[in-house]
Amino acid sequence: MADEPSADHLFPAVRPGAITLARHGEPALSRKIRLNAPAYGEWWARYEEGGLLPGQTPPASLLTTAQRAGVIVASTRRRSIETADAVAAGRVFARDPLFIEAPLPPPPWPPWIRMSPKNWGFFARFWWWFFDHHAGQESRAEADTRADQAADLLIGLSENGQEVLLIAHGFFNTMIGLSLQKRGLKKTLDQGFKYWCVKRFERV
Template sequence: MTGRIITARHGRPNVDRSVRITAKEYGAWWANYDLSGLAPGEEPPGSLVEAAGDCHVVLSSTLPRAIETAAKIVDHARHVPQDAMFVEAPLPPPPVPFLKLSPTTWGVISRIFWFVGLSPKGVETHRGAWRRVRQIADRLIEHAERGDHILLCAHGYVNWMLDGHLRKRGWGRECHVGDNDYWSWRSYRRVAPDLEAVTDMGERKPS
C-alpha cells in the first residue's frame, strides 16, 4: 500500500520582526533568519506530533529552524536526516532604495521581485526552485511508493510549491492544518496515477 506524505512548516524562529529596515538591511536580516533556531517556548501542536508518530521516515532541511522543529516533533527520540535540497526558496533583498519597512513587508516585496525574475546573479531563480521542488517530490514519492509514511519538516513557500506539484501528480490532500502559519502541516495520499513522473533523461512517462 502506498504511504502518506506529510509536509510541515517550522515553528516560529527567534528573530525580531518589529524592526524597520532598508532593503539592504533586510538582506542581513534574512541571513540572520536563516541562522536562527526556534523562539523560546515554541512547541509543536499535538496533531502534528501524533501524525509524525505514524511516520517511518522524518526528514528536515539543513536550516536550524527546521532542524529544531523536527527534533521537537519527534521529541529528540529518532534520527532525522537533513538535506539542503529542502531549504526555503530564496528571498534576496530587492533593489529598492531609501524605504524603511518591516521584515515581513520586505519579504512580500522580495518574493514578488524574485517571482518575476529580478534577483541577483547566483541566486536560485523561480524556475530553478520549481526544478528543485520536482526533485523533492520525486524523493518523497519514492519513499511513499515503498509503503513508507514520510514527514518533511521544511518551509512555508517550498511547502506551498510542493502542495500544487504533488496534487498535479495525483496526490490528494487529506488534511491541511494551520493554513501556512508556523507549525502548519499538510497530509497527502495517492488518489490518481502520476502523469508527471520523469525518467533520468527528463522524459515524461506514466507511472
C-alpha cells in the first residue's frame, strides 16, 4: 500500500513575506545652523514634531515596494506619516509609536561648544549608545527591548506570506534590522542611511 501523503505535502508551509524598513523623506527643518548643547536639545524637539520638506518625490523603487506590500506601517511621527502618505497611493496604513526614533539627548557639554545639528546628532548618538547618556529619556537597554518587540511584530505581520513595509527612522530602523537578523532573517538589500533609503530582510 502506498504511503499516504503527509499534511505538510498537501498543505505546504507559507513562506514568510519580506520585511522592508524605509527611512522617511527629508524633513523641512534646516540643519544649516550652529548650536550649543541646550539649543540642540530644543532643535531636536522641533525636528521630532516637524514634517517633510515640500517638493520631494519618492524613489520609484520605494513606490514599487509599497505597491507590492501587503501591509504598510509608519511611526507616529509626522515625517514618517507624510512619507507613508507619499508612497501608499491612498491606501490605509497603520501608525504605531513602537517605531519612533530612539532619543538623541545631547551630551552635557559647555555652552561655548557650538556645532551643526548633524555633528550634534553624531555625538549625541555616540554618548547614548556607549555611555548610556539618556537624560531621563529612553535608555539604550529600553530601546533594545523596543526594537526586539518591533521585530517580532513585523515578523508576525509577514508570516502569512505578505510583504511588510515599515516607514520609520534611520537609527531605530538599524536597531530593528539587527533584531531581525538575530531572529534568522538575512539582509538582502541595503541602500544606506539617506532619506527614502531602504533595508530589506528575508527568510532564505
